[in-house]
Amino acid sequence: MKQRDFEQRYRASWERLEKWLKTGADGTTTLDLPVAYRSVCQQLAVAKERQYTNQLIERLNQLVMAAHHRLYRQQTLRRNTWLRYLLSGFPQAVRAQIRTVWLAAALFVLPALVLGIGSYHNDALVYAVLDPIQVRQMEAMYDPGNRVLGRERGSDSDLMMFGFYIKNNIGIAFRTFAGGLLLGLGSIFFLVYNGIFLGAICGHITRIGFVSTFYPFVIGHGAFELTAIVLAGAAGLMLGQALVDPGRHRRLVALRLAGTEAMKIMYGTFLMLVIAAFIEAFWSSSTEIAISVKLAVGALLWLLVFAYFTLAGREGTQRGA
Numbered sequence: 119m120k121q122r123d124f125e126q127r128y129r130a131s132w133e134r135l136e137k138w139l140k141t142g143a144d145g146t147t148t149l150d151l152p153v154a155y156r157s158v159c160q161q162l163a164v165a166k167e168r169q170y171t172n173q174l175i176e177r178l179n180q181l182v183m184a185a186h187h188r189l190y191r192q193q194t195l196r197r198n199t200w201l202r203y204l205l206s207g208f209p210q211a212v213r214a215q216i217r218t219v220w221l222a223a224a225l226f227v228l229p230a231l232v233l234g235i236g237s238y239h240n241d242a243l244v245y246a247v248l249d250p251i252q253v254r255q256m257e258a259m260y261d262p263g264n265r266v267l268g269r270e271r272g273s274d275s276d277l278m279m280f281g282f283y284i285k286n287n288i289g290i291a292f293r294t295f296a297g298g299l300l301l302g303l304g305s306i307f308f309l310v311y312n313g314i315f316l317g318a319i320c321g322h323i324t325r326i327g328f329v330s331t332f333y334p335f336v337i338g339h340g341a342f343e344l345t346a347i348v349l350a351g352a353a354g355l356m357l358g359q360a361l362v363d364p365g366r367h368r369r370l371v372a373l374r375l376a377g378t379e380a381m382k383i384m385y386g387t388f389l390m391l392v393i394a395a396f397i398e399a400f401w402s403s404s405t406e407i408a409i410s411v412k413l414a415v416g417a418l419l420w421l422l423v424f425a426y427f428t429l430a431g432r433e434g435t436q437r438g439a
Contacts, residue, residue: 121170128161132181139184155185206431208386213427215352215383218359222351225309226344230317237321247318256319260328260335266403267335276399283395287343291350291391295357295384302358309351316344334409335402337416341423343394346387353380353387 119127135158138149162178212219237244244253260267290312297304323332356376364372401407401415 119168121165121168121174124161124165124168124170125174131157132177135181135185139181139188151185151189155182155189158182158185203382203385204389207382209427209430211379211382211386212349212352213431215356215379218355219349219352222305222309222355223348225306226313226348226351229310229313230320233314233317234321234324235317237318238325239321241322241325244318244322247314253322256323257326257328260323260331262328262331264331265405267331267405276403279403280395280399283398284392287346287391287395288388291346291384291387294347294350295354295380295387298354298357298380299361300358301361302355305351305354305358308354309347312347330409334412334416337413338402338419339394339397341394341416341419342390342397345423345427346390346394349383349387349390353383356380 131154134149135154138151138154158178158181162175162182165175165178233243233247248256258264290308294305294308294312297306297308320332323329357373357380360372360376361369367375397419402412
């Protein structure tokens with residue numbers, strides 16, 4: 119291909135890329151930068167191989183450098199965006215919906231307290247929630263004589279259990295969140311159900327005297343897992359609220375707006391569940407760690423989670439105000 123034909127073939131794409139770079143990607147010109155960057159790199163290589171004029175090669179070289187700089191900057195900004203989200207965006211999103219979060223917490227914690235106290239004082243109450251086989255399995259999981267706590271795993275490795283916990287935890291959180299699409303009733307059901315289930319187990323295990331294994335096991339990962347379930351429920355209630363009371367918007371519009379805000383919570387919730395799964399698999403289940411250490415670390419983790427959602431991002435909020 120002659121240089122003239124080469125330039126005629128690609129001139130429009132070069133001009134579009136130059137315009138996009140000059141206007142600062144202000145939205146007036148749409149462009150897939152990674153694709154455009156790869157294309158101009160290939161075209162520069164062809165121009166050099168065919169020994170086209172220095173003027174053309176210099177133009178393409180400048181385009182390649184400018185596109186590379188912009189692409190690198192976009193990737194950096196993308197990484198910084200996630201960092202800003204974790205440092206401030208996530209806790210700010212939670213505090214912005216604090217009433218809904220407290221409602222979700224009440225729907226989870228109050229049934230847990232009622233069933234916990236009831237199961238502790240009445241050994242038959244746990245069987246209203248779990249069948250006898252499940253009760254025996256729970257008792258076996260927290261038997262002080264076990265080599266590993268909190269699970270039936272045989273020869274399964276900690277790594278395999280890590281994957282299992284991720285799947286299980288995220289499954290619970292997703293059902294609790296997605297249940298909000300049923301006018302919020304699904305989220306309410308899963309919050310109350312999980313609270314009842316947890317309370318029944320806590321009360322029964324405490325009554326039979328496995329305190330020294332059960333509470334040191336749950337306190338560490340519970341800071342992330344239980345908080346995440348509450349946040350998933352709050353995000354689901356936001357969806358339900360949008361459907362029940364869409365305000366001035368049509369329901370689909372209100373649902374889309376609520377979904378956008380809810381996902382600001384759910385992204386961080388999923389990360390918390392991964393952290394919880396890691397702690398549960400590699401720390402909570404160990405019998406080699408002293409009980410006092412587990413309790414101290416668990417208390418510290420609860421304090422850090424509370425401080426994170428209370429304090430993180432407040433400086434940015436005040437500046438924005």
